[in-house]
Amino acid sequence: xxxxxxLPNQARTRVPVEFRGNTRExxxxxxxxxxxxxxxxxxxxxxxxxRHKKYFYQHTYVGERNFDYHATGKQILIGxxxxxxxxxxxxxxxxxxxxAIFIFFAFLFAIPxxxxxxxxxxxxxxxxxxxxxxxxGSYGGAAKITILYPFLAxxxxxxxxxxxxxxxxxxxxxxxxxxxxxxxxGAPISKFYKAALAALAWVLVTGAVLGFVLVQSGVLDGLFGxxxxxxxQPPQVELGMTLVxxxxxxxxxxxxxALYYAMARNIVFNHSTLGGVHAFRSTxxxxxxxxxxxxxxxxxxxxxxxxxxxxQMRKAHFLADHTxxxxxxxxxxxxxxxxxxxxxxxxxxxxxxxxxxxxxx
Amino acid sequence: xxxPGVAGRFYAAGTSRMxxxxxxxxxxxxxxxxxxxxxxxSLASAALAQVDxxxxxxxxxxxxxxxxxxxxxxxxxxxxxxxxxxxxxxxxHAWEAFHPRLVIVLxxxxxxxxxxxxxxxxxxxAGAIAMTPAPLYGAxxxxxxxxxxxxxxSPTDLPEEEQARIRAIFDDLVAVLPADAIxxxxxxxxxxxxxxxxxxxxxxxxxxxxxxxxAFAEEFGDDDVVAGVLGHEIGHVAExxxxxxxxxxxxxxxxxxxxxxxxxxxxxNILLEGNLLLSLSFSREKELDxxxxxxxxxxxxxxxxxxxxxxxxxxILMVGDDNGFRATHPSSxxxxxxxxxxxxxx
Numbered sequence: 001x002x003x004x005x006x007l008p009n010q011a012r013t014r015v016p017v018e019f020r021g022n023t024r025e026x027x028x029x030x031x032x033x034x035x036x037x038x039x040x041x042x043x044x045x046x047x048x049x050x051r052h053k054k055y056f057y058q059h060t061y062v063g064e065r066n067f068d069y070h071a072t073g074k075q076i077l078i079g080x081x082x083x084x085x086x087x088x089x090x091x092x093x094x095x096x097x098x099x100a101i102f103i104f105f106a107f108l109f110a111i112p113x114x115x116x117x118x119x120x121x122x123x124x125x126x127x128x129x130x131x132x133x134x135x136x137g138s139y140g141g142a143a144k145i146t147i148l149y150p151f152l153a154x155x156x157x158x159x160x161x162x163x164x165x166x167x168x169x170x171x172x173x174x175x176x177x178x179x180x181x182x183x184x185x186g187a188p189i190s191k192f193y194k195a196a197l198a199a200l201a202w203v204l205v206t207g208a209v210l211g212f213v214l215v216q217s218g219v220l221d222g223l224f225g226x227x228x229x230x231x232x233q234p235p236q237v238e239l240g241m242t243l244v245x246x247x248x249x250x251x252x253x254x255x256x257x258a259l260y261y262a263m264a265r266n267i268v269f270n271h272s273t274l275g276g277v278h279a280f281r282s283t284x285x286x287x288x289x290x291x292x293x294x295x296x297x298x299x300x301x302x303x304x305x306x307x308x309x310x311x312q313m314r315k316a317h318f319l320a321d322h323t324x325x326x327x328x329x330x331x332x333x334x335x336x337x338x339x340x341x342x343x344x345x346x347x348x349x350x351x352x353x354x355x356x357x358x359x360x361x
Numbered sequence: 362x363x364x365p366g367v368a369g370r371f372y373a374a375g376t377s378r379m380x381x382x383x384x385x386x387x388x389x390x391x392x393x394x395x396x397x398x399x400x401x402x403s404l405a406s407a408a409l410a411q412v413d414x415x416x417x418x419x420x421x422x423x424x425x426x427x428x429x430x431x432x433x434x435x436x437x438x439x440x441x442x443x444x445x446x447x448x449x450x451x452x453x454h455a456w457e458a459f460h461p462r463l464v465i466v467l468x469x470x471x472x473x474x475x476x477x478x479x480x481x482x483x484x485x486x487a488g489a490i491a492m493t494p495a496p497l498y499g500a501x502x503x504x505x506x507x508x509x510x511x512x513x514x515s516p517t518d519l520p521e522e523e524q525a526r527i528r529a530i531f532d533d534l535v536a537v538l539p540a541d542a543i544x545x546x547x548x549x550x551x552x553x554x555x556x557x558x559x560x561x562x563x564x565x566x567x568x569x570x571x572x573x574x575x576a577f578a579e580e581f582g583d584d585d586v587v588a589g590v591l592g593h594e595i596g597h598v599a600e601x602x603x604x605x606x607x608x609x610x611x612x613x614x615x616x617x618x619x620x621x622x623x624x625x626x627x628x629x630n631i632l633l634e635g636n637l638l639l640s641l642s643f644s645r646e647k648e649l650d651x652x653x654x655x656x657x658x659x660x661x662x663x664x665x666x667x668x669x670x671x672x673x674x675x676x677i678l679m680v681g682d683d684n685g686f687r688a689t690h691p692s693s694x695x696x697x698x699x700x701x702x703x704x705x706x707x
Contacts, residue, residue, distance in 0.1 A: 029418065048620075054418050058421030059421055087615070099500070333378070
């Protein structure tokens with residue numbers, strides 16, 4: 001799992017990824033961002049996003065060279081206004097039942113376009129060592145990973161879901177470039193099945209334990225009892241329902257998601273190269289990552305969100321500490337390429353609707 | 362006059378080649394910046410005013426971009442700050458510093474969240490409603506009614522004279538509506554349907570169509586009860602509760618999505634769940650508002666406002682009293698209490 005594709009005649013040098021952010025600095029930026037965003041009823045959030053991204057990118061180094069983020073607040077704001085107007089139209093028109101069907105299909109066909117726009121924009125406004133990234137994926141490719149493959153995976157009762165996920169990650173990685181140099185991706189399917197089975201095992205085991213505890217403690221009694229007398233549902237039943245929902249979220253679903261995320265991240269890094277010359281290595285311990293994510297969530301809620309910046313720093317440090325680049329040649333030889341930046345509509349859409357393009361990089 | 366300059370790294374436009382270099386300021390004539398390599402060779406040169414300074418963010422290196430696209434990067438923050446002077450970005454950076462002053466920012470943050478929640482959302486929702494084109498309301502009503510007819514409703518079986526009697530009550534109520542409750546071109550209409558699935562019921566759509574089920578007309582014949590329930594439904598329309606709810610939850614959703622940033626999956630779920638609970642609380646509040654509107658309207662039209670309270674009392678006997686924070690409507694007993702308070706107060 002850890003060995004990158006062999007590189008003839010050249011030994012690769014291990015260069016760690018370093019994240020140099022610190023909580024004191026980030027707390028100040030975060031709170032000022034938040035306050036200015038609220039005072040301006042969300043308008044400043046476009047500039048806040050740029051500052052947020054710049055902070056994380058500029059403090060991430062590979063071999064004394066850092067990343068940078070070049071989008072402007074104005075670009076982000078225009079994208080967001082267009083998406084919000086679209087979202088309002090979508091919501092209001094969806095209230096008309098017949099029109100809703102047309103809207104749904106129009107929206108379905110817009111998704112691959114939004115995905116490509118978002119990936120391309122984000123690649124173009126990101127750089128490392130003064131060279132911009134690029135994204136070359138097509139509408140057709142995006143349609144496959146957003147509509148066709150998830151649909152086919154559902155037909156197999158999700159037995160083929162790891163294939164769909166690998167296709168998604170391949171589409172994203174192998175269409176990215178650093179300047180004129182492309183990324184390549186070649187991970188075997190067996191590892192994705194291993195990760196999916198690990199997540200499934202977590203769900204089954206913790207789900208069984210949680211169910212047992214709930215039955216033993218009697219929280220569920222009210223739920224079943226109430227079925228007989230629908231007329232009066234005591235408020236305790238609702239409280240019980242809410243409690244069960246949160247317990248399932250904290251103990252079963254979110255950790256399983258984090259487990260898969262960490263394992264898939266390792267797979268993607270360990271089987272990707274840059275121009276066939278440089279390789280990457282991710283050694284995130286999945287269970288420790290689960291611990292970080294769960295304790296972060298508890299800290300954020302327990303502190304009424306004041307510890308959000310601390311939690312974000314903790315996670316960024318943890319991920320960077322388990323990532324390195326295996327440099328197979330000079331880092332001085334990347335050359336930028338001209339590519340149209342387009343607009344920030346796709347990016348704004350993925351911000352607002354949580355379009356999942358994150359593959360753990 | 363040229364100093365020894367500031368150490369940093371230079372990149373020609375669009376390349377990753379890192380060149381150790383120094384930047385120097387010459388103040389002879391126009392202020393001028395020159396980047397020199399290890400051998401003193403000039404790598405880039407431009408008037409100070411033409412060089413673009415990246416914003417200072419945390420302790421990240423500053424980037425100076427020359428007109429030809431080449432970049433000089435340095436960690437010497439103090440020197441660059443002196444060169445640049447005071448700018449918007451540098452003032453922002455000063456506010457962000459970890460300093461007791463941040464407590465003021467924090468308090469301002471809490472106060473502004475409260476103000477946004479209390480007033481800002483209502484203003485945004487009112488703006489969105491003002492911008493919603495009138496034909497859309499009619500289209501929403503027509504579409505919803507059509508969907509209802511194809512799925513669960515069938516034509517009414519009520520006798521003509523019974524329909525006419527209830528319509529007359531409805532017309533009495535609409536006649537005394539305040540002028541500002543009727544949008545331009547809007548009409549309040551009453552229709553009857555047989556909808557066995559939902560029992561005795563009445564509901565309103567955003568455009569002004571009110572639907573009453575046959576079961577309701579059969580179970581609750583009393584004029585005052587009919588007036589009370591119709592007044593309540595007209596209240597929903599007049600106060601735009603349907604669209605307000607849609608815009609409000611959309612607004613909260615967008616604001617949270619834009620401001621929360623990257624908080625991770627667990628928190629995101631909790632925020633969304635919170636939004637749902639809040640929208641239910643909004644819904645219960647609006648039911649009470651519609652009750653209040655209905656009570657006043659019914660009295661203006663000359664009916665007994667206690668009709669609505671009687672309806673809820675009968676409802677408790679029929680289906681019991683539901684309540685809780687996951688419900689869309691307040692409990693019937695709470696509503697009876699509120700309505701009686703309103704009648705006494707007036």
